[in-house]
Amino acid sequence: MTTVGSAHGLEQSVAHAEFVWRTVSEAIDTVPESDREAFLTRFVLLAALDHLDADELTALIAEARESR
Amino acid sequence: MYFTPRRYAFTPFPSSPPDAEPETAVVVGAGPVGLALALGLSRRGVPVTVLEAGDSVVYGSRAICLSRHSLEVLERLGVGEEFAERSLPWTSGRSFHRDAEVLSFEMPHVDGDVRTPMVNLSQSVAEQILVDEIGRTDSCTVRWQCRVLDCTEQDGVVTVRIATPEGQRELRTRWLIAADGARSTVRESLGLHLNGTSYEGRYVIADIHWRSPLPTERRVWFDPPSNPGSTIILHRQPDDIWRVDYQLGPDDDPEAEIAEQRIRDRITRHLDWLLGNTEPWTLEWSSLYRAHSLSLDSYRHGRVLFAGDAAHLVPIFGVRGLNSGLEDADTLAWTLASVVGGTADPALLDTYAAERREAWRQNVEQAEKSTLFMTPGTHGYAMTRDAVLTLAHRRPVLRHLINPRQSSATHSRASPLTCAATRDESPDPVPGDPIPDRAVLAESAPGQVPSSVNIERGSDFTVLGVRTAPGALTDFAQSLRKRLAPAVGVRALVTHHGNGHERAIPCPEERLLDDSAGNLESAFGAEPGEVFVIRPDGLLLGRFPGPDHLGAPEELADHILQGGSR
Numbered sequence: 173m174t175t176v177g178s179a180h181g182l183e184q185s186v187a188h189a190e191f192v193w194r195t196v197s198e199a200i201d202t203v204p205e206s207d208r209e210a211f212l213t214r215f216v217l218l219a220a221l222d223h224l225d226a227d228e229l230t231a232l233i234a235e236a237r238e239s240r
Numbered sequence: 241m242y243f244t245p246r247r248y249a250f251t252p253f254p255s256s257p258p259d260a261e262p263e264t265a266v267v268v269g270a271g272p273v274g275l276a277l278a279l280g281l282s283r284r285g286v287p288v289t290v291l292e293a294g295d296s297v298v299y300g301s302r303a304i305c306l307s308r309h310s311l312e313v314l315e316r317l318g319v320g321e322e323f324a325e326r327s328l329p330w331t332s333g334r335s336f337h338r339d340a341e342v343l344s345f346e347m348p349h350v351d352g353d354v355r356t357p358m359v360n361l362s363q364s365v366a367e368q369i370l371v372d373e374i375g376r377t378d379s380c381t382v383r384w385q386c387r388v389l390d391c392t393e394q395d396g397v398v399t400v401r402i403a404t405p406e407g408q409r410e411l412r413t414r415w416l417i418a419a420d421g422a423r424s425t426v427r428e429s430l431g432l433h434l435n436g437t438s439y440e441g442r443y444v445i446a447d448i449h450w451r452s453p454l455p456t457e458r459r460v461w462f463d464p465p466s467n468p469g470s471t472i473i474l475h476r477q478p479d480d481i482w483r484v485d486y487q488l489g490p491d492d493d494p495e496a497e498i499a500e501q502r503i504r505d506r507i508t509r510h511l512d513w514l515l516g517n518t519e520p521w522t523l524e525w526s527s528l529y530r531a532h533s534l535s536l537d538s539y540r541h542g543r544v545l546f547a548g549d550a551a552h553l554v555p556i557f558g559v560r561g562l563n564s565g566l567e568d569a570d571t572l573a574w575t576l577a578s579v580v581g582g583t584a585d586p587a588l589l590d591t592y593a594a595e596r597r598e599a600w601r602q603n604v605e606q607a608e609k610s611t612l613f614m615t616p617g618t619h620g621y622a623m624t625r626d627a628v629l630t631l632a633h634r635r636p637v638l639r640h641l642i643n644p645r646q647s648s649a650t651h652s653r654a655s656p657l658t659c660a661a662t663r664d665e666s667p668d669p670v671p672g673d674p675i676p677d678r679a680v681l682a683e684s685a686p687g688q689v690p691s692s693v694n695i696e697r698g699s700d701f702t703v704l705g706v707r708t709a710p711g712a713l714t715d716f717a718q719s720l721r722k723r724l725a726p727a728v729g730v731r732a733l734v735t736h737h738g739n740g741h742e743r744a745i746p747c748p749e750e751r752l753l754d755d756s757a758g759n760l761e762s763a764f765g766a767e768p769g770e771v772f773v774i775r776p777d778g779l780l781l782g783r784f785p786g787p788d789h790l791g792a793p794e795e796l797a798d799h800i801l802q803g804g805s806r
Contacts, residue, residue, distance in 0.1 A: 186640040190609065193624050193641055197612075200620030208619070239630050 242449055242481055242524055243364045245296035248384035255410040262397045262412035263289055264580055267419055268388050268426050270297070272363060273548030273565035274419030275370035275382075279317045280573025282380035283699060284727045286580050289411070290374070291402060293387035297367035300525035301447045301483050303562035304362060304475060308355045309649035310566045312677055312694045312778060319373050323366070327359035328478050333458030335642050337629035339465060343642045352759035354677045354692045358646060360456070360477050362447075363562070390429035391416055393542050415576060416544045419569075422532075424550035430541055434534035434553065436604070441615030442494050443529040443556070445485045446503055450511070450521035452482065458644065460614075462629050466513035467506055471614060481524065484510075485556075487615055498528050531555035531611050533604040539568075540593040547572055552600040557610035560603040560647040567650060567777070568596050574699070574776040577727035584727075584801040591657050591803035599650035606645045613641060649674035652779050656804030659773070659782030662789060667765030671782045675774055676763045680735075683752035693733075693760065696751060697774060700729035701800075704772040705750070705787065706761055708734055712787040713771070714749040723797030728776055735760055 203211040220229050256262060265281055267274045270292035278288040306314075306327065314320045335343040347357035374380045389401040389408070398416040402409045418426035427434075456476045464472055473485040484507055488497050496502060503526050511517035535552040539545060548565030575592045578584035616622040632638045652658055653672030661671050669675055675693070682691040697704075701724060705713050713732040721730035734747075735755040755761055764772060771790060773781040781800075784790050 182637065182640070185637045189637045189641060193628060194612075197616075197618070197620040197624045200623055201618045205619070235631075235634060239634060 242447075242479055243299065243362060245299055245364065246368070247295050248382070249295075250385040250405045251383060252404075252406055253383065253409065256399075256412040258412075260412075262414050263287070264413070265289075265415045265417065265576065266291060266398075266400060266411055266413040267417045268400070269418070269420035269424075269548075269550065270294075270367070270371065270382050270384075271419060271421055271548065271565075272303070272366050272370060272562055273569050274417070275367060275374060276313065276317060276566055277417060277419060277547060277569035277572055278380055278382075279319075279370065279374060279377065280569055280699075281577055281580075282374075282377050283317065284573060284577035284581075285379075286577050286727075287379040288381070289413075290380075290382040291386040291388055291400070291411075292382055292384050295384050297364055297371060299364055300362070300527060301445075301477055301481065302363035302527075303366075303559070304360050304477055304483055305559035305563075305647070306359050306361060306366070306566075307559070307563045307647045307649070308353070308357050308677075309674060309778070310563045311355050311359065313566045313570045315694055316570075316699045316776075317370075317373070319369055322369050323359070323361065324355075326365055326369070326478060327361035328456050328476060329356035329359045330456045330458070330476075331356050331358070333460070333644065335460040335462065336464065337462045337632070340633065342462075342629055342632040343639045345639075345643050347646055352678045352757075352763065354679055354694065358559070360475055360483075362477055362481065365478075388420065388425045388429075391426055391544065393544065396543065398543050414543065415580065417572065417576075418544060418546045418550040419548050419565075420550050422549040422553055424546075426544065427536070427546065427550055430544065432536055432541065434532075434536060436532065436534035436553075437608075438534070439531040439555065439611055439615060440490070440617035441531065442488045442492075443485050443531075443615070444488060444497055444503060444506075444526060445483065445529050446507065446526040447477070447524040448482050448484060448507060448521045449480055449524055450482050451480050451519050452476075452515070452517075454515075460644070461510075463626070464510065464513065466510040470506075472510055485529070486510075494528055498526065500526070529556060531557070531615060533608060533611075535597060535600045535604075537597075538593050539596055540589050545572060545576065545589060545592070547596075551596070554600065554603045555607045555611040557614045558603075558607050558645050558647050560607055563647045564599060564603050564650065567599060570777040571596065574728050578724070578801065581727035583724060585803060588801065588803035591655060595652045595655045595657070598652070598654060602650045603647075609641075610645050614644075649778070657775075657781065657800065658779075658804070659799075662782075662784055666783065669764065669780050669783075671780050673780050674778050675772070675780050678760045678763050680760055681754040683754060688754055691753075693753075694778070696733055696753065697731055698729070699776050700731045701776060701781075702772075702774040703730065703732045703790075704774060705732070705734040706755075706764070706766040706770045706772075707736060707768040708771060708787055710734075711747045711750070714747055716787065716790055716793050717749055719793035720797055723794060724800065 267290045278290045281288045332346045387403045391400045400411045459474045461472045471487040475483040532553040539551045547568040554560045575588045616625045651672045658672040677694040681688040717732035732750045734750045735753045769786045771784045
């Protein structure tokens with residue numbers, strides 16, 4: 173298990189993780205409950221289209237599936 | 241009961257005669273903040289009366305985690321040793337999602353630190369230590385069974401109406417400090433309101449007496465098999481008392497959940513699942529908690545000042561409530577004493593109010609993240625929280641979102657009192673920051689004495705020279721002392737490498753600290769010759785490249801005594 177108490181060098185990546193967490197949380201809260209699943213599906217498709225190649229997409233799908 | 245509160249009788253007293261000089265300072269509320277403030281004021285020569293509605297200290301652990309900085313405050317009040325003896329130090333924590341560990345954290349601590357980052361102690365015990373110390377202190381009195389009804393200010397005097405067992409009384413005072421908690425009567429009496437955010441989630445908090453092999457560390461379980469959907473926090477306290485906090489679901493009825501049998505059922509399930517527990521335990525105390533980030537717009541209203549929960553509320557997660565309240569008490573003690581003593585302009589109290597409200601904002605910024613994670617109030621935050629917990633073992637960066645961000649001392653970088661940095665890129669601590677305490681060896685006549693920066697600077701302003709020339713700070717310290725006395729003293733501390741007795745010129749004004757190991761220099765990011773001016777509350781007023789850059793002591797005194805508003 174990684175100890176995080178003295179991890180000064182991670183400031184930027186932690187700030188990004190916080191931004192992602194809060195932005196996605198608040199985005200989910202802005203759509204009606206009936207549209208949540210469809211919204212998340214659209215969002216993942218857009219993120220994948222713009223930022224992931226085939227190998228990355230496949231790897232991330234596998235990671236998400238295995239992390240349940 | 242693991243703690244039997246001592247009961248205090250009402251001590252009869254008359255109302256203040258209208259033609260007599262009012263009392264100097266009255267504190268409302270004998271909680272830890274009010275008691276610490278009363279002690280701080282009396283240590284500076286201000287006579288204080290504390291009014292408390294109850295007849296004893298509180299029962300129950302309540303605010304159990306005291307930060308390293310709070311222990312420094314308590315040490316300066318003369319009760320540090322007893323707090324250290326009676327509390328349990330801890331440095332680390334673990335978080336679990338269901339039955340898998342997802343975070344193990346260690347709070348920052350380095351060689352040379354005088355204290356652990358955190359200790360656990362029941363608020364009952366903390367208050368009793370402070371009450372006992374007040375009992376040994378001249379010109380400081382707690383009046384029990386005195387419930388404040390309201391207060392009014394007229395012609396520089398605050399009149400407090402009080403209900404006592406022998407009827408109503410009126411006390412007249414020059415200064416009234418409201419430390420009467422979240423439901424402050426003083427605040428209500430003045431028609432003031434807290435503003436901010438209240439969070440949805442509710443927690444049951446309970447003390448249990450339980451002999452357990454678990455270590456002294458913070459443990460949290462998200463969605464544990466024992467109580468699916470809930471979050472459970474466990475803290476060890478002294479004397480085999482454990483504090484258990486658990487989150488209620490959105491459909492749980494808080495009134496039903498606070499019933500003793502219901503609490504027993506939930507805790508039993510968790511302990512059984514956790515350890516296959518067979519050790520009997522008893523429920524000692526319980527309460528219901530809801531997180532708030534609320535504050536008054538100002539902590540000063542004429543001659544009425546606010547401190548602690550009466551002024552501001554922060555969520556429990558990260559333990560910033562009592563710790564920020566003790567910071568309030570620490571700062572208010574020296575600023576108010578300076579005003580009462582006639583040396584400072586009342587504008588210094590506006591600086592107190594502005595600094596401490598900014599501190600609340602700093603605390604909320606951190607606490608809000610912890611609260612959104614610990615008790616997500618919306619579907620979006622609940623979904624992402626669960627996803628983060630699920631992914632945390634694969635993505636280490638996500639563990640930082642689980643980290644509880646335990647309380648650390650707030651800064652006053654933007655305060656008008658803080659002197660601007662003299663270098664473009666000043667190393668930490670920058671002006672306004674809390675200074676770190678470090679173990680040092682102090683030179684004395686019989687030889688070197690183990691000590692610390694906090695002990696050596698005491699409750700005074702301190703001019704700390706890093707290997708400055710002998711006598712370089714003497715005149716400055718003496719002149720500054722003349723202007724700040726009597727409420728606040730001034731000390732000069734000077735570090736050296738090697739044997740202090742080698743110094744050619746004896747300078748009784750300058751206390752020598754052996755920093756051969758460089759611990760202090762390193763902690764302050766200091767260059768040889770640099771001078772640090774430290775406030776009584778441990779915040780860095782300014783850092784200067786050398787004694788010649790300090791300017792005239794009279795100018796600095798004016799700056800301080802006018803609240804930095806020159």
